[in-house]
Amino acid sequence: MSSITCGLVIAAHGRHYTVEFSDGSLRHCFPRGKKGQAAVGDRVQVSLQGEAEGAIERIEPRRNLLYRSDEMRTKVFAANVDQLLIVLAVAPPFSVDLLGRALVGAWSADIRPLIILNKIDLVDGLAQARAQLSDIDRLGVPIIELCAHHKEAARDKLLPYLHGQANLLLGQSGMGKSTLLNALVPDALAATREISTALGTGKHTTTSTRLYHLPDGNGDLIDSPGFQAFGLSHLSDSDIERGFPEFAEHAAHCRFYNCTHLHEPGCQVLQALDHAQIGQERHALYARILQERGRNK
Numbered sequence: 658m659s660s661i662t663c664g665l666v667i668a669a670h671g672r673h674y675t676v677e678f679s680d681g682s683l684r685h686c687f688p689r690g691k692k693g694q695a696a697v698g699d700r701v702q703v704s705l706q707g708e709a710e711g712a713i714e715r716i717e718p719r720r721n722l723l724y725r726s727d728e729m730r731t732k733v734f735a736a737n738v739d740q741l742l743i744v745l746a747v748a749p750p751f752s753v754d755l756l757g758r759a760l761v762g763a764w765s766a767d768i769r770p771l772i773i774l775n776k777i778d779l780v781d782g783l784a785q786a787r788a789q790l791s792d793i794d795r796l797g798v799p800i801i802e803l804c805a806h807h808k809e810a811a812r813d814k815l816l817p818y819l820h821g822q823a824n825l826l827l828g829q830s831g832m833g834k835s836t837l838l839n840a841l842v843p844d845a846l847a848a849t850r851e852i853s854t855a856l857g858t859g860k861h862t863t864t865s866t867r868l869y870h871l872p873d874g875n876g877d878l879i880d881s882p883g884f885q886a887f888g889l890s891h892l893s894d895s896d897i898e899r900g901f902p903e904f905a906e907h908a909a910h911c912r913f914y915n916c917t918h919l920h921e922p923g924c925q926v927l928q929a930l931d932h933a934q935i936g937q938e939r940h941a942l943y944a945r946i947l948q949e950r951g952r953n954k
């Protein structure tokens with residue numbers, strides 16, 4: 658009989674995983690049978706097999722699961738996340754649409770968002786980047802400005818926000834996510850090599866998502882692959898509305914209790930939009946997300 662041990666999923670490679678155990682050892686693990694998909698950040702029960710492998714027998718109940726979905730498929734980012742770090746940069750331009758979607762995804766899963774505006778050394782574009790963030794700034798989402806090239810300063814600025822939590826790092830390509838990861842976890846490369854060793858040489862695999870422990874052992878940082886889309890077709894209307902917290906005080910006074918805030922008479926959200934109390938772009942994004950869901954139903 659093999660023994661069952663509890664571990665943490667620290668890397669996902671398609672349908673198999675690297676699991677870390679309390680003594681620091683790593684094993685290459687497969688789900689037993691046709692069980693649900695595990696995610697980085699999951700606590701799992703593993704039956705140990707041989708020296709370096711294991712079978713995932715059970716996934717412990719999750720606090721949350723962050724994922725995106727479109728009509729074709731669902732893609733899991735990670736499980737048991739406390740904070741979503743959305744990396745933006747002064748240049749190249751970031752997508753306000755994707756940022757808004759990431760916020761909706763986070764809030765609907767009860768994950769706190771934090772925005773990192775990187776490359777503030779590119780001073781010429783800074784005012785414009787800040788202006789693009791003004792709607793979000795008004796919502797009270799913390800925005801940390803830094804320059805990931807200045808590793809120590811970036812680390813000192815950011816670490817106090819990350820301590821003691823499971824943080825998921827998300828960013829479009831080119832925003833400086835890898836540069837930032839290397840500033841926060843200087844031995845990230847060595848940790849990745851360790852996983853390759855645990856998987857065995859010659860086993861080629863692409864690691865999509867990876868959990869690192871912060872250097873002082875106080876919290877984790879999960880690196881996800883760059884993303885170009887953030888479909889939210891799995892969310893309900895009320896989940897989506899929760900992604901626009903600035904609507905709430907107005908929505909409470911709409912004439913119809915089931916108002917969609919798109920066209921109804923007596924809609925206070927539309928009125929607030931007319932009075933520029935709600936950003937045009939924010940309402941347009943809300944309408945787009947609802948529309949996409951309508952198409953997918």
Ligand SMILES: Nc1nc2c(ncn2[C@@H]2O[C@H](COP(=O)(O)OP(=O)(O)OP(=O)(O)O)[C@@H](O)[C@H]2O)c(=O)[nH]1
Nearest residue numbers: 775776804805806829830831832833834835836883
């Ligand atoms: N000026 C400036 N450039 C930076 C800064 N941080 C990163 N960069 C540059 O931005 C480019 C993209 O950085 P990466 O860290 O590779 O970005 P990434 O988000 O991981 O992008 P992908 O690898 O495409 O997913 C590189 O040329 C970095 O040197 C910064 O603070 N200031």
Ligand SMILES: [Zn+2]
Nearest residue numbers: 911916918924
């Ligand atoms: Zn309304």
